[in-house]
Amino acid sequence: MSTDDARRLPLALADLHRGLAIGRHLEVSIAIEGELGRPPGRRTSPCDDLSATRRLLVDLVAGAGFALCEHRERAAGDPTRLRVVRARTLADTVGPGMTLLVCGINPSWYSADAGIGYARPGNRFWPAMLAAGLVDADRDPRRALLTHGMGMTDFVKRPTRTAAEVEPAEYRAGMERVERLVRWLQPGAVCFTGLSGWRSTVDPRAAPGPQPERIGGRPVHLVPSTSGRNARTPLAELTAHFREAAALADADRGR
Secondary structure (H helix, E strand, O other): OEHHHHOOHHHHHHHHHHHOOOOOEEEEEEOOEOOOOOOOOOOOOHHHHHHHHHHHHHHHHHHOOEEEEEEEOOOOOOOEEEEEEEOOOOOOEOOOOOOEEEEEOOOEHHHHHHOOOOOOOOOOHHHHHHHHOOOOOOOOHHHHHHHHOEEEEEOOOOOEOOHHHOOHHHHHHHHHHHHHHHHHHOOOEEEEEOOHHHHHHOOOOOOOEEOOOOEOOEOEEEEOOOOOOOOOOOHHHHHHHHHHHHHHHHHHHOO
16 A cells, blocks of 8 residues: 555555444554654654654544454554454544644544534534535535535543543544544644643643644644633634635645
């Protein structure tokens, strides 16, 4: 598999996740020509390239909703073999050419079982994205990615009833994974929905809107929670935030 083909691997793994029953074990064998996950312009040794590739492959199976059971080391040029189990969680929908990568806190049990982020009735994410003109179909993350370049991931893959159950250590590990993903795929901008993840890992006083810090070299926009429980943030305000996030991506790409 070439490095260009590898950028389509996350969506292939997400499709595999969707077709398997929870708890199903399988072995994934992946051979990559070249290196993945190396920061642009950074020179590395072959061993560093191999390490970066291995780490990113582990990230990708985790992002696709699989729990790692076994990881077999490989020599350069040999396939990486991962024994994984299909977890009860939500798979990322990410790929090359993303205009915007949306990163949530973590999936609810409802969304994990539906296979769609922000799926619960009353969540304003999809209504706001539709109103902002960033997608043209309700609750269809695959179409959002392939037609509109709008990808989706989460800080933490472990589903919970509420985001308040996510631990600080999970946020830190999740931010490291998301940063590696962003550095590799280079979306136009990253839009974090919900304040707790960014505040826990970057700036405890961050306010909604564009942020002075970047992640993986890409600009960041912070959006209040779209949950129906966050009644103090109206739909019109969420819609405006998503429009601004998309404009941020366009402006940065136009530099």
